[in-house]
Amino acid sequence: MPFVHRLRRWQWREPQGRSALCPYVHPAPDIPPPVSQAHHSEASENLLTVTRAALAHQAGGRGEGTTVGVMDDQLRPSYEPLDGQVDANQDYTSTPGASESSANQKRGHGTVVSTLILGSATEAFRGGIAPEARLHYARICAED
Secondary structure: OOHHHHHHHHHHOOOOOOOOOOOOOOOOOOOOOOOOOOOOOOHHHHHHHHOOHHHHHHOOOOOOOOEEEEEEOOOOOOOHHHOOOEEEEEEOOOOOOOOOOOOOOOOOHHHHHHHHHHOOOOOOOOOOOOOOOEEEEEEOOOOO
16 A cells, blocks of 8 residues: 555544554644634725735824835826825836827726725725825836
């Protein structure tokens, strides 16, 4: 009988006292299953829940004094959650300032990423991970 097979059989058996593989066998304590509690009350809080940023916010960590750099496609600095937080916005593409075509299905990705990182709270958005941080943005993608 190969070792792996013996090991599998041993794992599924109830241990009886001591064995060569596990010399100190203790019965597992009776631990009740965890109670599942909702961490958020609505869909707009999902970002802060998954990243546990809500806990950091409660402890006072909101990105104050931090500058975040993002490099992506064209930024919409007038987007409401980003309004007033963009300190620098530079276009490094071969056609600076040119709009992205409506055929680009990934258009707006940089704006969304920036908003998730440091967007301010609005009526429909609870705010980003570090809403008091500042943004330095670089456009490096023209069409994808």
